[in-house]
Every structure is written in C-alpha cells, then in structure tokens.
Amino acid sequence: MARVFNFSAGPAALPEEVLKQAAEEMLDWHGTGMSVMEMSHRGQDFIGIAEEAERDLRELLAIPSNYKVLFLQGGGSLQFAMVPLNLLAKGRSADYVVTGEWSRKAATEAQRYGDAKVAASSEAEHYTRVPDFAQWRLNRDAAYVHICTNETIHGVEYQQMPETGAVPLVADMSSHILSRPVDVSRFGLIYAGAQKNIGPAGLVIVIAREDLIGHARPETPSMLDYKIHADAQSMPNTPATYSIYIAGLVFKWIKRQGGIAAMERNAVARSRMLYDFIDGSGFYRNPVRPADRSRMNVPFTLADTRLDAEFLKGAEARGMVQLKGHRTVGGMRASIYNAMPMAGVETLVQYMREFAVKKG
Numbered sequence: 001m002a003r004v005f006n007f008s009a010g011p012a013a014l015p016e017e018v019l020k021q022a023a024e025e026m027l028d029w030h031g032t033g034m035s036v037m038e039m040s041h042r043g044q045d046f047i048g049i050a051e052e053a054e055r056d057l058r059e060l061l062a063i064p065s066n067y068k069v070l071f072l073q074g075g076g077s078l079q080f081a082m083v084p085l086n087l088l089a090k091g092r093s094a095d096y097v098v099t100g101e102w103s104r105k106a107a108t109e110a111q112r113y114g115d116a117k118v119a120a121s122s123e124a125e126h127y128t129r130v131p132d133f134a135q136w137r138l139n140r141d142a143a144y145v146h147i148c149t150n151e152t153i154h155g156v157e158y159q160q161m162p163e164t165g166a167v168p169l170v171a172d173m174s175s176h177i178l179s180r181p182v183d184v185s186r187f188g189l190i191y192a193g194a195q196k197n198i199g200p201a202g203l204v205i206v207i208a209r210e211d212l213i214g215h216a217r218p219e220t221p222s223m224l225d226y227k228i229h230a231d232a233q234s235m236p237n238t239p240a241t242y243s244i245y246i247a248g249l250v251f252k253w254i255k256r257q258g259g260i261a262a263m264e265r266n267a268v269a270r271s272r273m274l275y276d277f278i279d280g281s282g283f284y285r286n287p288v289r290p291a292d293r294s295r296m297n298v299p300f301t302l303a304d305t306r307l308d309a310e311f312l313k314g315a316e317a318r319g320m321v322q323l324k325g326h327r328t329v330g331g332m333r334a335s336i337y338n339a340m341p342m343a344g345v346e347t348l349v350q351y352m353r354e355f356a357v358k359k360g
C-alpha cells in the first residue's frame with residue numbers, strides 16, 4: 001500500500017495513525033461487536049465517545065467553562081447563516097471584515113438576514129493581506145464582528161487577533177483551528193468545519209460563549225438554533241456520530257504529539273521552509289504580504305502559467321497530489337495542515353527546485 005502526500009485544502013489528509021486505529025476498530029469497537037457507525041447515539045458507548053471528544057478539545061484549546069462546545073452538521077457554510085440567525089437581532093447590524101472568498105461568502109449570506117456591513121476589505125488588493133486594524137470602520141453598537149482567521153483559498157492568516165472591545169468577535173477558524181494557540185476568551189463565538197484539521201467533512205464545531213446562546217430570531221428553524229443544540233449536548237437529533245468519533249481520535253493524536261504547541265512548531269517549520277524556498281527561487285511566487293501569510297495554505301504561481309499542467313503531472317508522478325490552486329485564483333496551492341509530515345514539504349520543495357532548474 002502506498003500513501004501519497006495529499007496537499008488537498010479539504011477534505012484533507014488525516015494522521016495515518018488515526019486512520020489505522022479507525023480501521024482496526026471498524027468492525028468491533030472495544031468488544032461491542034459493532035462499528036461506531038452502527039451505535040445508538042443514545043447509548044452509553046457513544047455518549048462516552050462524544051463526551052471524551054469534547055473533553056479533549058476543551059483541554060487542547062483551554063476552552064473556558066462559560067463556553068459551550070457544539071458538534072453540528074452542515075459544514076462551515078451553514079454557520080454563515082446560523083451566526084446571523086442566532087446573533088443578529090432585528091434592527092441591529094453586524095460588521096464583517098472581508099479578507100478572501102470565505103469571509104466574503106459569510107458576509108453575503110448574513111446580508112440575507114440583516115444589516116451586515118463590510119467594515120474592511122482587502123478585495124482591491126486581491127485579498128493579499130489583512131487590512132490594518134486601524135483602518136477598520138467598526139460600529140460600537142454592532143451585534144458582532146465577523147472575521148475569517150485563515151482564508152483557505154487566498155492563504156491569508158491573522159497572526160494577531162483584533163481588539164473589538166465589548167462587541168463579540170466571531171471567527172471562522174475552519175482551516176487553521178488546532179494549529180496554533182488561541183485565547184478563546186477573546187471570542188464570542190468560534191466555528192470550524194472539520195475537514196482540514198479535525199476530521200471528516202460535514203461536521204462543524206462551534207465554541208460559543210453562553211450569554212450569546214438563546215437569542216435566535218423567532219423564525220429560526222429549531223435545528224439551526226444554538227440553544228436547542230446546547231441544551232441537548234449537541235444531540236437534539238441524531239448527530240454525525242462517526243465524524244465525532246474520528247474527531248475524537250484526531251484530538252487524542254494531537255495530545256500524543258505534544259498538543260497545540262507541537263502543532264504550531266511543526267506548522268511554523270513546514271510553512272517557513274516552503275515560503276523561504278518560494279521567495280528565494282526567482283521562479284515561484286506567493287503574492288501575500290509576508291506578515292499575513294498562512295501557515296496552512298500556501299498558494300503559489302509558476303513563472304509561466306503554461307507550465308502548470310506539466311508541474312502538476314510531475315508532482316503526481318512523485319506521489320504528491322491535489323496541488324492545483326482553487327479555480328478562482330489559479331496557480332498552485334499546497335495545503336499543509338497538522339497531519340502533513342515534514343517529509344511531505346521536503347519532497348515538494350525538492351521537486352519544485354528540480355522543476356525550476358529544468359524550466360527556469
């Protein structure tokens with residue numbers, strides 16, 4: 001069996017240890033004679049799995065006790081609607097900072113429900129930076145400020161978090177959660193789709209300060225009301241049981257590696273190696289302002305776009321897949337999440353060097 005180096009932006013590579021354990025436990029989980037997939041979500045076995053996953057996530061991110069952790073469905077995108085439905089009361093406004101495709105989508109969705117203003121945007125700079133905090137036009141009466149702390153397509157990551165005073169800060173952390181420490185207490189609500197650093201697609205994790213829960217608009221479908229989920233430990237209906245189990249295995253894996261500090265060390269090492277090489281190559285280029293570059297998603301272009309197809313073909317022949325950039329920006333993108341071993345980046349850089357020498 002040969003595993004590839006998978007640079008997909010998501011669904012993305014998972015730790016091999018996790019996949020092996022899941023495979024071993026597939027037919028008979030801990031002597032129950034059944035797969036986790038076949039278990040009742042009301043039974044003690046599954047409740048234990050879900051509780052342990054939440055405990056481990058709380059420990060990894062040091063989530064304060066006045067925050068609820070919800071394991072929901074609908075991916076990151078459903079949060080673009082759930083956030084305004086739950087937090088944006090009629091007559092209030094919210095501020096959105098747009099730094100790429102995902103925060104733009106979040107703002108557009110929120111505008112369906114209410115007064116979602118764009119407080120700052122880097123669209124004019126083709127999403128190559130986080131607008132300086134001093135330029136943000138924040139409204140002190142806003143219901144919340146929404147940001148996307150890592151833009152998966154454009155490769156723009158907040159290295160510092162903005163100060164929003166009494167206005168709750170809401171963050172889409174889908175593509176970099178668990179890769180760096182985060183002071184949860186500075187946020188009103190954090191959400192993250194699972195398919196990058198957590199587990200299978202479809203699952204989304206919401207970490208919400210308790211006082212923000214319970215104010216959904218009256219027309220909100222009950223399945224989209226945070227309170228309905230919070231009051232039922234994320235199980236008012238059948239949750240994504242198998243995805244929660246895999247997420248739990250990933251949390252344990254992170255703990256075994258040394259927790260968030262280790263994830264961050266690895267992310268810094270991987271991304272530095274790649275950016276240093278790109279910047280020094282004279283052949284490849286990353287357009288993002290260095291201070292705002294993502295440690296998780298590294299978009300880059302070749303000196304001549306006519307070489308793109310050949311580059312991708314050569315990469316695949318060497319066991320490196322999913323390096324094609326997003327269709328909206330073109331070029332290449334290497335997504336290097338927690339589960340990407342250093343050897344993957346070393347192999348990529350070596351190939352990029354050889355390719356540049358041959359074609360440059």
Ligand code: PMP
Nearest residue numbers: 075076077102152172174175193
């Ligand atoms: N936010 C970010 C930052 C993302 O990268 C993505 C998906 N790549 C989404 C939201 C949407 O997630 P989903 O496809 O799970 O709805």
